[in-house]
Amino acid sequence: MLDIFSLNEGCKNHKVMTISAKRSKVICVSHMEDADGISSAALIKQAFGGDTVLADYPSLMSDLDKLTRDEKLKTLYICDLGLSKKNQDEFVDILNTLRKNHVSITYVDHHDIDKRILTKLQKIKVKLIHDVKECTTVQVYDAFKSKLSDHAAFTAACAAITDYMEDRPKGSKLLQIYDRQLALLEATVLTYTIVGHQKDTDYLIYLVDVLSESKYPHEIPNSFEFARIQAEKLSAWIKIVKEDMKIMKNLGHMEVLNSGASGVANFVLGMSGKDVGVAYKLRKEHGIYAVSVRGSKSCKLHLGKIVNNLSTELGGSGGGHDKACGAIIPKAKMKKFLTQFNAKLK
Ligand SMILES: [Mn+2]
Structure with missing residues (x-):
């Protein structure tokens, strides 16, 4: 009891x-x-x-x-x-x-x-x-x-x-x-x-x-050394981007292998002479590309809105600001993303 x-x-x-x-x-x-x-x-x-x-x-x-x-x-x-x-x-x-x-x-x-x-x-x-x-x-x-x-x-x-x-x-x-x-x-x-x-x-x-x-x-502690290392990596990218980037009518783009995509997107924008730069990195474990997009000052389109719509249509997701945004695109749709994005930038 x-x-x-x-x-x-x-x-x-x-x-x-x-x-x-x-x-x-x-x-x-x-x-x-x-x-x-x-x-x-x-x-x-x-x-x-x-x-x-x-x-x-x-x-x-x-x-x-x-x-x-x-x-x-x-x-x-x-x-x-x-x-x-x-x-x-x-x-x-x-x-x-x-x-x-x-x-x-x-x-x-x-x-x-x-x-x-x-x-x-x-x-x-x-x-x-x-x-x-x-x-x-x-x-x-x-x-x-x-x-x-x-x-x-x-x-x-x-x-x-x-x-x-x-x-x-x-x-x-x-x-x-x-x-x-x-x-x-x-x-x-x-x-x-x-x-x-x-x-x-x-x-x-x-x-x-x-x-x-x-x-x-x-x-x-060590923040300036961390910054120096990053500066070294980024400046090395200038040469690589010049050699490897591809140019389409309205944008420059490049696949990134061993760095974050966002830093590289700025260089692609700058060196392509186009108003839009795209850099993308494969995330093998997820079967997706992480995409970074940057627009120049003279780009009048809201890139975040365009990328939000387009990435959703392609089964991914994305969005952000008018001149800086990002997306997640299924691996098999990356080419389609670039051609359709290029077409929407007229
Ligand atoms: Mn913020």
Whole structure:
């Protein structure tokens, strides 16, 4: 009898425990591939504490989905992660599940977003901070500056530089506070340090922590050496791109074998003399190409929108900004992507 009684008591207590387990965790999910994502996460951490989850586009949905099973999660920030036609509905579904669990969600971003999705997010009471004209870190700074150190303005100015958005109303005001050359140097050192550590998430999380403590990129141990190594790699690409890139009527393109595609896309753009540069790298394990697209100043088309539509038609996904965007294209459709993209650039 006693045993059964104890057992029942145990069950009851367990139930009470589960019900009363308080949600207290703060998590920021941010983009791992550039200074805007890493810096947004750093400012969120400084303002609200909590943990950081760094995501890239292939991992984003599964990273968010995991959070729906986190019973401690109370407050979620999502930063600098744009949506595409392929994942936007799933994104709303996952956020809806989180909202039903009473998780407070703030989504800060500057990528082009479907109006229908915007309305859906408002409906489920996701707090939206969304301006396509300013980088994410500048928007985080602007929204939460009362909770941030003065130095956070410098971090935001650097992020604006790396996102080509230091000429925008808010971004330029922040940059004005500082010496331009210093900001350019620090922004580049940070970016190259991030690019050189894409396979080392623990290190990237460490960068978020260091930046959240109001440190300059030059104070990060070995950051200048990391930048130097990256500069060496990038400059070596100039010669390779000149020899290997292919030219179509409206774009230059090149397959990349052993480097990130995004850095190379800039060189392809510059050296092709065309208004659009495309670089792509095969990810064998996924059977897809990771594609980077860059547009020149004189390119008047919104490349992010074109790439979003075209990549979805070809069974992939993609999108981004008017002059800088990316896509995931099934391996067998890469040629088709190039010819159709070229045709759409008339
Ligand atoms: Mn950004």
